[in-house]
Amino acid sequence: MPAARGHFRFPHNRRMKKSPALLALLLAAAAFAQEPQMNLPRVKLTAGMHVIDAQVAATNEQRMTGLMHRQEMPQHEGMLFVFDYPSQQCFWMKNTLLPLAVAFVADDGTIVNIEEMKPQSLDSHCSMKPVRYVLEMNKGWFAKKGIAAGARLGGPVFR
Incomplete structure (x- = not known):
């Protein structure tokens, strides 16, 4: 979801400040996207x-x-x-x-x-x-x- 001024917007208008854990999760997802494809048919x-x-x-x-x-x-x-x-x-x-x-x-x-x-x-x-x-x-x-x-x-x- 789109970010708004240092906060991530979640459903029901709840906001959550960026946390180190969330940042680590996003960085891990980005790293995973750079993994080579090895298991194709x-x-x-x-x-x-x-x-x-x-x-x-x-x-x-x-x-x-x-x-x-x-x-x-x-x-x-x-x-x-x-x-x-x-x-x-x-x-x-x-x-x-x-x-x-x-x-x-x-x-x-x-x-x-x-x-x-x-x-x-x-x-x-x-x-x-x-x-x-x-x-x-x-x-x-x-x-x-x-x-x-x-x-x-x-x-x-x-x-």
């Missing part, structure tokens, strides 16, 4: 002979948080962003601590383009055409595996 994807264990970010909240606040990510893991319909997708790295590579992927699993992204940057990285899927991996993962635009990912999400 997962899907197995393939890129040639390579298997990817991808967390699936399918809701607005999951997509907005993405890989923010992560300190590390195993090399065989990534995050697959799933959108309701194909459109131009643009990603940035605000509050993202890991350097990442992003693949913009068509409905059939074909990689449209791949971009390398710097941590904590507001630089925008966009798909070259409308896509419904975006796969983030550790920086350099696609290049190290010889995977480029035009390659096809496999998995149950692709038609």
Whole structure:
């Protein structure tokens, strides 16, 4: 509820002065909001002979948080962003601590383009055409595996 001159307004017009306990509770809630997402559903994807264990970010909240606040990510893991319909997708790295590579992927699993992204940057990285899927991996993962635009990912999400 809105604050009014150093007091928090509660139902029935009761007011309560800010207390250290309440302040601690609010700070803990803010810290919790900065926790990385670790328990999203997962899907197995393939890129040639390579298997990817991808967390699936399918809701607005999951997509907005993405890989923010992560300190590390195993090399065989990534995050697959799933959108309701194909459109131009643009990603940035605000509050993202890991350097990442992003693949913009068509409905059939074909990689449209791949971009390398710097941590904590507001630089925008966009798909070259409308896509419904975006796969983030550790920086350099696609290049190290010889995977480029035009390659096809496999998995149950692709038609």
